Amino acid sequence: MSDDIVTGNKALVAQSIEVLWNQGALDRAGEFLAANVRRHHERDPDADLHGLEVVRDRLANLRRARPDSRVEIVRMFGEGDRVMVHLRSQGGGLVWTVTAFARVADGRIAEFWLIADTLGLLQQQGSVRRFA
Amino acid sequence: MTQDDNKTVVRRFYDEVMGQGNVELLDQLMAENFVDHGEALFGSPQGRAVLRDGIAAVHSILAGLNIELHEMIAEDDLVGVRGTMRCRHAGPFLGAEPTGHELIWQGLAIFRIEDGRIAERWFNSDSITLVRQLGLATPAPGQNAG
Numbered sequence: 001m002s003d004d005i006v007t008g009n010k011a012l013v014a015q016s017i018e019v020l021w022n023q024g025a026l027d028r029a030g031e032f033l034a035a036n037v038r039r040h041h042e043r044d045p046d047a048d049l050h051g052l053e054v055v056r057d058r059l060a061n062l063r064r065a066r067p068d069s070r071v072e073i074v075r076m077f078g079e080g081d082r083v084m085v086h087l088r089s090q091g092g093g094l095v096w097t098v099t100a101f102a103r104v105a106d107g108r109i110a111e112f113w114l115i116a117d118t119l120g121l122l123q124q125q126g127s128v129r130r131f132a
Numbered sequence: 133m134t135q136d137d138n139k140t141v142v143r144r145f146y147d148e149v150m151g152q153g154n155v156e157l158l159d160q161l162m163a164e165n166f167v168d169h170g171e172a173l174f175g176s177p178q179g180r181a182v183l184r185d186g187i188a189a190v191h192s193i194l195a196g197l198n199i200e201l202h203e204m205i206a207e208d209d210l211v212g213v214r215g216t217m218r219c220r221h222a223g224p225f226l227g228a229e230p231t232g233h234e235l236i237w238q239g240l241a242i243f244r245i246e247d248g249r250i251a252e253r254w255f256n257s258d259s260i261t262l263v264r265q266l267g268l269a270t271p272a273p274g275q276n277a278g
Binding site: 006042074075077078079080082084096098101116119120122123127129130 | 135169170171172173203205206207208210212214226227237238239240241242244254255256257258259260261263268269270271272273
């Protein structure tokens with residue numbers, strides 16, 4: 001029973017990545033994200049995103065900035081209502097990794113934490129120097 | 133090995149190896165041919181010995197390193213954590229002279245456990261924040277600040 005829940009949660013997260021990011025079908029965001037979804041910011045709780053519209057708008061902005069970017073799932077697993085995923089992203093000639101941690105409730109992603117290799121991206125763009 | 137056993141291995145890695153600097157314990161907790169899939173800052177050290185030397189080298193520099201694990205999950209041979217790293221910048225790090233400042237940043241990590249030892253890791257930490265706290269987020273030579 002519990003394994004079925006984890007399997008369903010993983011399918012939800014995998015599909016959300018494919019549909020919302022790789023296909024850019026943001027009009028379908030409500031199929032994957034809860035109405036009160038919360039995106040935890042990696043350093044500033046005041047910058048957390050609250051609500052489906054706000055998260056969808058942010059996704060739209062990110063996709064506009066890198067329209068050709070695609071992500072592939074490297075590892076995904078779950079326990080209880082949690083799912084964790086490690087992603088490899090590429091776009092605009094850049095490659096970077098992302099790790100995310102999600103809580104699923106009532107068949108939708110209710111909240112998630114996400115950390116991308118922002119430093120690696122900035123270094124590839126030359127806006128932050130590399131370290132030996 | 134149960135999933136609880138696997139979680140214990142990861143918890144001991146953070147508490148005893150990273151936190152207390154007991155790098156000798158790595159022989160027990162990590163496979164010799166450990167494979168890391170990291171990010172730009174911390175790279176992808178291959179092999180237990182490389183990681184052990186790295187942790188030993190930074191332990192007195194990142195003084196009082198403490199990893200607070202907010203959540204831990206496990207399925208099959210994988211264990212995942214969400215945590216916060218805290219330490220004091222007590223020695224030269226990445227070329228930054230010691231400031232004595234507290235450094236604090238978040239991380240997400242996934243471990244694969246094989247025969248009771250950490251065999252592989254995938255992670256992202258908020259390394260841009262760490263680099264900014266060290267005052268090192270400056271442009272590459274020849275680039276405009278962006």
